[in-house]
Amino acid sequence: MAGALLTACDSGTNRDAEQAATDTTATSVDAGNSAQSSIQLTKGEDSPEFPDAxxxxxxxxxxxxxxxxxxxxxxxxxxxxxxxxxxxxxxxxxxxxxxxxxxxxxxxxxxxxxxxxxxxxxxxxxxxxxxxxxxxxxxxxxxxxxxxxxxxxxxxGNAENKNVDLTQPHMFYSRPKGEYEGKDTERIMLDFYLVNADLQENGHKVRATINGQEFMINEWKPYYITGLPMGETTIQLELLDGNGNRVESPFNPVTRTITLKEASNPQAAAH
Structure with a gap:
């Protein structure tokens, strides 16, 4: 079962709209002009669990x-x-x-x-x-x-040990990565890894900015991006504290670029 679709954030979004975004399906809103956007971010459905892995x-x-x-x-x-x-x-x-x-x-x-x-x-x-x-x-x-x-x-080698405090909250970017072609461009997974941090409504959050459009994430799950255009897409992830400030970490924020391409042959399209 597919999860909720998150709305993008803008200064005009009210609390009711934000709550609807986490509870049910809602239309994504462009952060710049509040017009409807084709880019959507949806919480992923359940996957096979490996509790003892x-x-x-x-x-x-x-x-x-x-x-x-x-x-x-x-x-x-x-x-x-x-x-x-x-x-x-x-x-x-x-x-x-x-x-x-x-x-x-x-x-x-x-x-x-x-x-x-x-x-x-x-x-x-x-x-x-x-x-x-x-x-x-x-x-x-x-x-x-x-x-x-x-x-x-x-x-x-002959390098200084910087001793990053690994007991503090950190976020690491995982997906998406590289190039996507044909059918693989239709639904792209956004996934990141958290250490020493739990996402919640009144606590840590992740702000995902996709081609300039912002989405606020308050649950650590995989998410699916749909509606991306062909060509390059830029994704930035930021781990925020309960006050909406960036968490201090050498890995925060992180920005990546991926490329979407039309299928080059029927086999790629059917992948």
Whole structure:
């Protein structure tokens, strides 16, 4: 069952309209001129749960120092199978990895690497790094349970250890990413990962700005973007505190650009 469609925010939106956006289906409103917009953000339907899934990171350890720029990531996984297709993948109408379930590795909030094995080699220049790893369904939706992620920091080469406070609230961008073609452009998943923060009406929120149109998110779920034009789309995510101010974090805000393309051939259109 599809979730509620969020309205975009503007200075003229009243509390009743905001409440309707979280409770039921509503029309998206352009933040600039209050005219109806084709871009909509809808809370995703329920996905298969993996309550016992566990991700353990063997390397890097927290605070580890690497002399070489080649860093090895090693994991142990319990109650979750990499490369297996998530059971509802073909019903989601979302871009789906044909290689199946995987790990998302996000380093310094850069675009993730999708890992289909428990050992991964990554070249990193000298510097300080914060790495988030979490388990992902085959269509790139994160598993949002306490045992399904690991957050670590480490240094490479002769670099200063900046010691980011990982006990504070942080948000990491996951999807959408890259290029979408044909049918995959019709419904695109927005997904992010929260650490030490819960979204709620009177607490932390995420403000998503999509091609200049703002949406306020107060529930940690995947969301579906529809009505995007072909070409480039810019998405900015901001983690806000209960007073509507940006949370202090080296990863907040984050902005990404994706590209939507018409199907280049009938097979792509049917994907």
């Amino acid at each position: 566990m991700l353990e990171q063997i390397q890097p350890t927290d605070g580890q120092k690497f002399r070489s720029e080649s860093v090895t990531f090693r994991y142990n996984i319990k109650n979750f199978k990499l490369t297996e297709m998530t059971e509802d993948a073909h019903n989601k109408m979302l871009a789906n990895s044909q290689q199946g379930q995987h790990i998302h590795l996000i380093v310094n909030n850069d675009p993730y690497d999708a890992l289909y094995k428990t050992t991964h080699q990554k070249e990193l220049s000298a510097g300080h790094y914060v790495a988030l790893s979490f388990l992902s369904r085959s269509y790139h939706e994160s598993i949002k349970t306490p045992d399904a992620y690991v957050l670590r920091q480490f240094t490479v």
